[in-house]
Amino acid sequence: MDFKTIFSILKNRLSDGDDVPSFFRELLAMITSVSEADWGTKKDPSSRVKDDTLRSYSKRGLTKAFAKSIVYRLTPERLTSMIQKRPPALRQALAEDFQPYNDSANKDNVGKIVADLLVEIIRTAAGIVPADELIVIKQQETAVELKHKYGELLRNEAGDCCPFPGCGRALFITNGDKAIPSYEVCIIDKGKGDSITNLIALCPNCYAVYSVDTDKAKTRELNAVKKILLGHKESARLLDNLPLEKGIIAVISRIRKLDEKDLEDATLDPKEIKQKLIRSESYALYKTVNDYVSTYYVRLREIMVNLDKRGEIDYDEIQDQMKALYRRLKKTKKSREEIFNEIVEKIHRVTLQEALYCQIVVSYFIQSCEVFDAIA
Ligand SMILES: [Zn+2]
Structure with a gap:
């Protein structure tokens, strides 16, 4: 089946009287997650694709x-479910249209049949065609073996x-309360072997x-992408056996409660940040840390001192732990952004609190000198 045929059948049954360009856009919105500005014809990415092009x-x-x-x-799952939501009589009519191409089509499976066909047509148009059958079988065997070993x-x-x-x-x-794995193991560089660093x-x-x-x-x-995943895995492993006080959860739950009124008369001008982060080198990080410190540092310090006095946290211990996390990552020559993110993630793993609040905590410890050394 070609695109022209499937498009005209679908337009006839599903368009509710829309013209060709409108229905084309609607169909594309159902079968892909790509916005129109990124469709492959862009002369001017900000404008819509011309109606004549779609015709x-x-x-x-x-x-x-x-x-x-x-x-x-x-x-395809979205197009399938959109079609299956249509009234049974319409699905029956659509199924009959597709019976010459797939004689098992009926009103209960026509959504999936349409979606699968459309996917195949788009893949073929993109030049993504399976190699000959023997190669495909060999590939599938390898994929099964690799999934079993490293999946x-x-x-x-x-x-x-x-x-x-x-x-x-x-x-x-997910199926009820069961999670069923749904993935394949793929060789990244097909010209190279199947070592774990070349699999994803x-x-x-x-x-x-x-x-x-x-x-x-x-x-x-x-x-x-694989490089990022490997780097992250390495960092997570490095930080795994370093402890982090559970009391940090109490700290974060108090940060969450701070509102504008609590914060407005307790700002700080964090000059020291300039000694730890080079503005021009990583402006986003500089700006994030600078903003969090100037807004939260004073109150956060009060919170920690109070919790420490009441024995809910050991402030000295948390300072040492932060320093240890930083030292461990520093040895791996990671960038400041990576180090910042990995410590944020470590706090997130331990506390399950939103990354936003974990970032505020790490920013605090940058200002108080446990994270990042002064730039020489
Ligand atoms: Zn995917």
């Missing part, structure tokens, strides 16, 4: 550039979310496209 696609099929711009961000490790490394740029789907499906866990959608994609730029992108 031309509906008659002559999608261009390769267009299909490539959306192929990694397809959402859990790689799924964990990815934090249970598909790490393909722009995806982020969960690597499991992807959601089934991204896997299906990437495993047959020959675009070198995508390999570079995925390699960069």
Whole structure:
């Protein structure tokens, strides 16, 4: 089936009288998570794709550039559920339209049949075509073997979310209170072996496209992602056996309660931050830390001193722990942003409090000199 045919059937049944460009946009919004500004025809990314361009696609099929711009961000599950929400009589009529192409089509499965067909058409237009059957079988065997060996490790490394740029789907499906793993193990650089540093866990959608994609730029992108995952895993492991006072939870719950009135007459001009962060080198970090310190430092110090007096936290101990976290990461020659984020994450892991509040805590300890040395 070609794009022209599927488009005209769907328009006939689902468009509620919309014209071709409007229905085209609606259909694309259901089958992809890419905004129109990123569709592959952009002369001027800020403007909408011309109606005539969409009319031309509906008659002559999608261009390769267009299909490539959306192929990694397809959402067949969304199109399926949108179709299955339509009235039974309409789904029955739609199923009959598709019976010449798939004789098992009925009103209960037509959504999935349509979505799968459309995905295949877009992949083909993008030049993502499976290699010959023997190669595909061999690839599948390898994937199963690699998943068996390294699957859990790689799924964990990815934090249970598909790490393909722009995806982020969960690597499991929930069914009632059960979570069923849903991912594949993929070789990143197909010209290299299957060592663990060249493997990554992807959601089934991204896997299906990437495993047959020959675009070198995508390999570079995925390699960069793997590097970040490995770096993060290394940091998390380094900080794992360092303790962090549970009392920090009490500190954070008090930060949460501070409101504008508590904070406005307790500001601080944190000149010292300039000695620990070079403004021009990492402006975002400089600005974040500077703002948090000037707003929260004074009150946060009061909170900690009070909690320490009441024996709820050991302030000296927390200072030492922060210093230890920083020293451990400093040895790995990570950037200041990475160090900041890893300590924030460590606090988040221990306390399960929002990253926002953990950032305020780390900013406090930058000002009070436990995190980051003064720049020589
Ligand atoms: Zn994915």
